[in-house]
Amino acid sequence: MPNYRAPVQDMQFVITELAGLERLAALPGYEEVTPDLVEAVLEEAAKLAGDVLAPLNQPGDEQGAALTKDGVVAADGFAAAYRRFVENGWNGLSGDPEYGGQGLPGLIAAAAVEMWNSANMSFALCPLLTAGAMEALKAHGSDELKNRFMPKLVSGEWAGTMNLTEPQAGSDLSAVRTRAVPEGDHYRIFGQKIFITWGDHDMAENVVHLVLARLPDAPEGTRGISLFLVPKFLVGPDGSATEHNDVLCASIEHKLGIHASPTAVLAYGDHGGAVGYLVGEENRGLEYMFIMMNLARFSVGIEGVGIAERSYQRARDYARDRVQGRAPGLDKTVPTATILQHPDVRRMLLTMKAQTEATRALAYVTGAAIDNGRRHPDADARKRHQAFVELMIPIVKGWGTEIAQEVTYLGVQVHGGMGFIEETGAAQDYRDARITTIYEGTTAIQANDLIGRKTARDGGVVARSVIGEIVGLATALSADANGALVPIGNELQSAAAALKSAVDWVVPAYGKASRAAHAASVPYLRLWGLVAGGWQLARGAQVAARLLAENKGDASFYRGKIATARFYAECLLPQAAALARAITLGSESVLALSDEQF
Ligand SMILES: Cc1cc2nc3c(=O)[nH]c(=O)nc-3n(C[C@H](O)[C@H](O)[C@H](O)COP(=O)(O)OP(=O)(O)OC[C@H]3O[C@@H](n4cnc5c(N)ncnc54)[C@H](O)[C@@H]3O)c2cc1C
Numbered sequence: 125m126p127n128y129r130a131p132v133q134d135m136q137f138v139i140t141e142l143a144g145l146e147r148l149a150a151l152p153g154y155e156e157v158t159p160d161l162v163e164a165v166l167e168e169a170a171k172l173a174g175d176v177l178a179p180l181n182q183p184g185d186e187q188g189a190a191l192t193k194d195g196v197v198a199a200d201g202f203a204a205a206y207r208r209f210v211e212n213g214w215n216g217l218s219g220d221p222e223y224g225g226q227g228l229p230g231l232i233a234a235a236a237v238e239m240w241n242s243a244n245m246s247f248a249l250c251p252l253l254t255a256g257a258m259e260a261l262k263a264h265g266s267d268e269l270k271n272r273f274m275p276k277l278v279s280g281e282w283a284g285t286m287n288l289t290e291p292q293a294g295s296d297l298s299a300v301r302t303r304a305v306p307e308g309d310h311y312r313i314f315g316q317k318i319f320i321t322w323g324d325h326d327m328a329e330n331v332v333h334l335v336l337a338r339l340p341d342a343p344e345g346t347r348g349i350s351l352f353l354v355p356k357f358l359v360g361p362d363g364s365a366t367e368h369n370d371v372l373c374a375s376i377e378h379k380l381g382i383h384a385s386p387t388a389v390l391a392y393g394d395h396g397g398a399v400g401y402l403v404g405e406e407n408r409g410l411e412y413m414f415i416m417m418n419l420a421r422f423s424v425g426i427e428g429v430g431i432a433e434r435s436y437q438r439a440r441d442y443a444r445d446r447v448q449g450r451a452p453g454l455d456k457t458v459p460t461a462t463i464l465q466h467p468d469v470r471r472m473l474l475t476m477k478a479q480t481e482a483t484r485a486l487a488y489v490t491g492a493a494i495d496n497g498r499r500h501p502d503a504d505a506r507k508r509h510q511a512f513v514e515l516m517i518p519i520v521k522g523w524g525t526e527i528a529q530e531v532t533y534l535g536v537q538v539h540g541g542m543g544f545i546e547e548t549g550a551a552q553d554y555r556d557a558r559i560t561t562i563y564e565g566t567t568a569i570q571a572n573d574l575i576g577r578k579t580a581r582d583g584g585v586v587a588r589s590v591i592g593e594i595v596g597l598a599t600a601l602s603a604d605a606n607g608a609l610v611p612i613g614n615e616l617q618s619a620a621a622a623l624k625s626a627v628d629w630v631v632p633a634y635g636k637a638s639r640a641a642h643a644a645s646v647p648y649l650r651l652w653g654l655v656a657g658g659w660q661l662a663r664g665a666q667v668a669a670r671l672l673a674e675n676k677g678d679a680s681f682y683r684g685k686i687a688t689a690r691f692y693a694e695c696l697l698p699q700a701a702a703l704a705r706a707i708t709l710g711s712e713s714v715l716a717l718s719d720e721q722f
């Protein structure tokens with residue numbers, strides 16, 4: 125099976141040239157974030173991903189996690205790899221220095237997270253959820269709670285989880301029924317949570333659950349939900365884990381992919397009630413959880429990039445080796461060709477490469493905006509960056525993970541029959557990727573957010589301002605003296621016009637024709653992703669052309685960036701016009717059938 129090699133060159137290009145590393149390093153607290161430091165971090169992360177995590181991926185898939193009488197046991201090698209991960213400080217890469225973290229920008233952590241996910245998505249989910257738990261605790265926990273739990277969560281000695289889902293409460297969290305009964309300085313938690321990722325395991329000493337539950341007198345619906353911290357092992361005055369709390373893993377799911385990531389049913393309170401601590405104020409839990417979900421949604425978008433990259437590398441390496449037939453139009457004296465010589469295989473690989481690089485660029489640019497939105501010294505700039513982040517989160521998550529489906533589908537196709545056979549690993553990529561469009565809010569839930577809160581609520585102001593930037597770049601490229609950039613500019617221009625027509629339709633439709641707007645929401649999200657991804661590749665092509673003209677760096681890499689952006693512009697961006705037409709014309713027809721006609 126081919127090895128995973130982190131695409132450090134492309135990551136560095138995106139971080140430096142598109143996400144604006146220099147501007148990031150000028151923010152307070154990030155003074156030490158030099159290009160050399162970033163390179164060193166990426167190289168070290170690449171080693172851990174390639175040498176330690178990737179070799180566990182396929183065996184972990186075959187073996188899976190297991191529920192024993194002592195709780196869930198991770199697949200062989202996972203606990204040792206996790207120890208190494210923690211000891212080398214990877215868990216706290218962007219963690220708060222106040223609690224022992226290294227305080228690097230989230231952008232740099234995002235590149236590392238991409239690597240963990242390419243190497244071993246099941247493993248990567250554990251620190252991903254810990255990061256989400258830390259985020260919510262840091263923002264809303266009391267000092268006492270933070271001092272007790274944050275240092276060990278930041279180091280990774282303790283892992284975190286996110287407990288939202290119940291059998292009747294999936295996309296609709298207002299239906300949460302888990303109960304929290306006040307008792308002295310804490311609460312007793314009763315109920316059942318399902319589908320909890322890494323809900324129990326033996327990799328960390330303790331598991332810290334963040335749990336949504338209702339107080340006895342809480343109002344119905346979303347405004348009656350509170351957030352609680354419930355540790356698997358209670359914590360003594362000296363900060364060490366002591367007796368087992370009343371939270372037990374009842375079972376783990378058998379599922380399509382991510383077999384080594386245990387998906388647990390957790391039973392709270394079967395023996396008198398699990399001790400839980402309120403995070404923030406009563407009845408504001410869902411609001412707090414959204415903070416955690418924003419980060420988790422961004423991270424799942426990165427997960428999509430990671431699994432797509434893995435699938436691309438696997439397919440490319442296979443295509444270089446597999447010999448089959450004669451390639452049309454090539455030297456007839458060569459009796460056989462590798463499948464890489466077949467034009468259609470090249471089309472598939474280039475689609476995979478272009479889409480993966482587009483999702484990476486958009487996600488990292490959003491990651492830099494998250495950092496700027498938090499740290500920029502100027503309040504207006506912070507607001508501007510945050511507005512961009514708000515618009516982009518559902519796109520990075522929703523579109524990035526939908527693209528991961530397409531890329532891993534092609535990854536199987538490039539392998540031919542061997543893609544369907546587990547041995548190559550292409551099938552595992554395809555299976556593992558499948559969950560990414562479902563958890564942390566399905567694509568439809570992201571799309572609802574995008575048409576409502578992110579587009580219609582401000583009358584399309586932020587959306588149109590981003591489109592304005594895209595048009596500005598497209599106009600400049602169309603008029604560029606470098607002929608290679610002109611077709612990219614022209615196609616981006618048409619795609620941006622299509623996107624603008626969709627925004628012009630969605631804004632009034634959301635208020636006046638709500639069902640039609642919702643029928644068009646996922647195509648609208650896909651249109652946004654398609655065009656915003658093309659925008660980032662076009663920016664990359666512009667930078668690459670400049671660096672080539674200045675005779676700087678790796679010319680072959682830069683030519684590749686321009687050619688990839690042109691392929692995306694000419695072969696993928698034309699879909700924008702069709703999507704916009706389907707949004708504005710077709711949404712009512714989606715609703716045409718009666719229930720009986722289905
Ligand atoms: C492997 C795995 C790991 C998970 N990890 C966690 C975890 O760690 N913590 C946790 O709390 N949960 C977790 N989940 C739960 C996950 O977040 C939910 O499965 C997901 O939110 C969807 O909810 P549901 O399964 O109830 O589907 P439903 O909500 O029943 O959705 C079914 C379909 O209806 C659509 N739909 C529902 N509502 C709407 C709407 N308003 N608008 C448009 N379409 C709609 C959906 O898009 C979907 O296509 C995990 C799930 C799995 C499978």
